[in-house]
Amino acid sequence: MSSGMRTYGTGRRYVSKDNAIWASLDESPQALHILDTNVTNNELNKHASSFSIEIGKKASCVKKSEDESVKLLPKAADKTEERHKKSNSHLVPTIIVPSHGRNIAKTSDSDVNTSITESKMTENLNAGLQNRPQRKSTQLSYLLGLVDQQIPISFRDYIKTFKSSIYKIxxxxxxxxxxxxxxxPIVLKIMPFGKENQIRCSDIINELKITKRLSSLEGYVDLQEAVIVKGTYPSILIKEWDRYDRQKESENERPDFFHSSQLFCILCLSHGGTDLEHLELSDWFETWNIFLKAAKALATGERKFEFEHRDMHWGNILIKRRNDEDLSYLLDEVSFDEFEDSNTSFPVSERSFTADSLEITLIDFTLARMRHTGSSSPIFNEFDDPELFSGRGDYQFDIYRLMAKVTKGQWGEYFPKTNILWLHYLLYQLLYKKTIPKPRDLREQQLKERLTKLFKLLEPVRRPHKGSCPLQNCAFPSAASLDEWINQQYDD
Ligand SMILES: Nc1ncnc2c1ncn2[C@@H]1O[C@H](COP(=O)(O)OP(=O)(O)OP(=O)(O)O)[C@@H](O)[C@H]1O
Known part of the structure; x- marks a missing residue:
């Protein structure tokens, strides 16, 4: 992996050996060191130091559990270590940010039983239901209500309803x-929940509600259906899992260990394309459009729902290029006459046009915050997993600490500035982590300069001096304000 770290795709995240990541950059966000040691919640500080790693040590597969004892992860971790010996010797594997708000729920199998009680549609589950085992069955009932089911359906039977081929992606x-x-094509995101080391039911509820709500908005993934299923993993999926493992080496444990009482939530989503980390960008038109569309999507979310993504790393930004056929109807509307006898070379406009034909889709709202309905309390994640704030070696991890600074731990409140933090992260990834061909003409050069200018404008902390408040330097309080500014500034 070019970045030297994996930011998603597994609970195991890796930090590059090169911790002096900013040293080589002119625009090094100063935030890193200042904020590392200054997270609002003292508890977080306490934990932050627990996860530092030593290169070469067997730290790869240990993590501190809640009771501070060190324990080995199951099989998958051993496999990971083996794999890293083989192919990723430049990485220092460690567990930094295992999951978002997916604390180790102190539940037993019986905590999440499938007996159905009357579904009570209380709106605010956030504060009330998390970490209360006695309410697990109420949570399950609520979740089933959200997906219009009375009981979970059979996992195998559900998968059989798909007549076409299924691939693990x-x-x-x-x-x-x-x-x-x-x-x-549709995408099935399959999440086991409710048992130890699995996603909390309350987190599934939040992700489902937010995904549903944003579903029809431009720039957000479409939720076509959600189901709660129960049972062992269907063999057709295991076969596919094996194929993926052979080709790409999965970091997860083979999902053949689930008990017949296991519950899963399956989100059926529209296919949003390739995630930004794995997409090769062809020019600065495309790069500009990715940033612009991400900013617009966040701005729309803010305006409609006081939405904050809070985890917009490059694995959660999907990009799809419309193919030539999709574009043909647009080409019909373009007059090429203006290019005749003109000094403007046609390829410039053509490239610009192509870049504009790109779609972005934001996914993964596990950590997101939004107002659900006018009167109800917001949906949000408590960010109560201290490991979220202890990651090192990538700007992504600093963003979690910066968000803690912005929100002062009041995660339920509305702080659209967190969207600006993620947009700054996005600019950093685009400008410094992607390999984009040099601008080939003036127009491309201008777009690159725009992005560089915005990177400076959005920088969370610039030259902080004594008594200054970090984050005060960035002029934009929200993605909506940035969107307005961009519209005024650049009318193309
Ligand atoms: N709708 C989609 N279309 C295409 N690919 C998708 C879609 N949803 C998920 N993916 C792929 O699966 C990956 C994991 O999905 P997602 O980020 O939703 O899972 P997660 O468990 O919430 O991840 P995280 O570790 O970031 O919490 C994405 O990075 C993307 O590559």
Whole structure:
């Protein structure tokens, strides 16, 4: 992996040996060291130091559990270590940020039983239901209500309803992601929940509600269906899992260990394309459009729902280029006459046009915050996993600490500035982590300069001096304000 670290796709995240990541950059966000040691919640500080790693040590597969004892992860971790010996010797594997808000729930199998009680549609589950085992069955009932089910359906039977081929396309901390081939392909995000080391039911509820709500907005993934299933992993998916493992070496444990009582939430989503980390960018038109569209999507989310993504790393930004056929109807509307006898070379406009034909889709709202309905309390994640704030070696991890600074731990409140932090991260990834061909003409050069200018404008902390408040330097309080500024500034 070019960046030397994996930021998603598994619970195990890696820090590059090169901790002096900023030393080589002119625009090094000063935030890193200042904020590392200054997270608002003292508890976080306490934990932050616990996760530092020593190169070459067997730290790769240990993590501190809640009771501070060090324990080995199951099989998958051993496999990871082996793999790293083989192919990733430049990485220092460690567990930095295992999952988002997916604390080790202190539940037993019986805590999440499948007996169905009357579903009570209380709106605010955030504060009330997390970490209360006695309410687990109420949470499950609530979740089933959200997906219009009375009881979980059989996992195998549900998968059988798909008549076309299914391929595994991705994986994450606690989920496996499959694609169902169709004219309009769909994606199945399969998340086991409710038991130890799995996603909390309350987190599933939040992700589902937010995904549903944003579904029709431009720039956000479409939720076509959500189901709660129960049972062992269907063999067709295991076969696909094995194929993926052979080709790409999965970081997860083979999902054949689940008990027949296991519950899963399956989100059926539109296919959003390739994530930014794995997409090769062809020019600065495209690069500009990715940033612009991400900023616009966040601005729309803010305006409609007081939305903050809070985890917009480059694995959560999907990009799809419309193919030539999709574009033909647009080409019909373009007059090429103006290019005749003109000094403007046609390829410039053509490239610009192509870049504009790109779609972005934001996914993964596990950590997101939004107002659900007018009167109800917001949906949000408590960020109560201290490991979220202890990552090192990538700007992504500093963003979590910066968010703690901005929110002062009041995660339920509305702080659109967190969207600006993620947009600054996005600019950094685009400008310094992607390999984009040099601008080939003036127009491309201008777009690159725009992005560089915005990178400076959005920088969270610039030359802080005594008594100054970090984050006060960035002029934009929200993605909406940035969007307005861009519209005024650049009318193209
Ligand atoms: N709708 C989609 N279309 C295409 N690919 C997708 C889609 N949803 C997920 N993926 C792929 O699967 C990966 C993991 O998905 P996602 O980020 O939603 O999982 P997660 O468990 O929430 O991850 P994280 O570790 O970031 O919490 C993505 O990075 C992407 O490559």
């Amino acid at each position: 991705g994986e994450a901390s606690y989920s496996e992601v499959f694609k169902v081939e169709k004219d309009e």
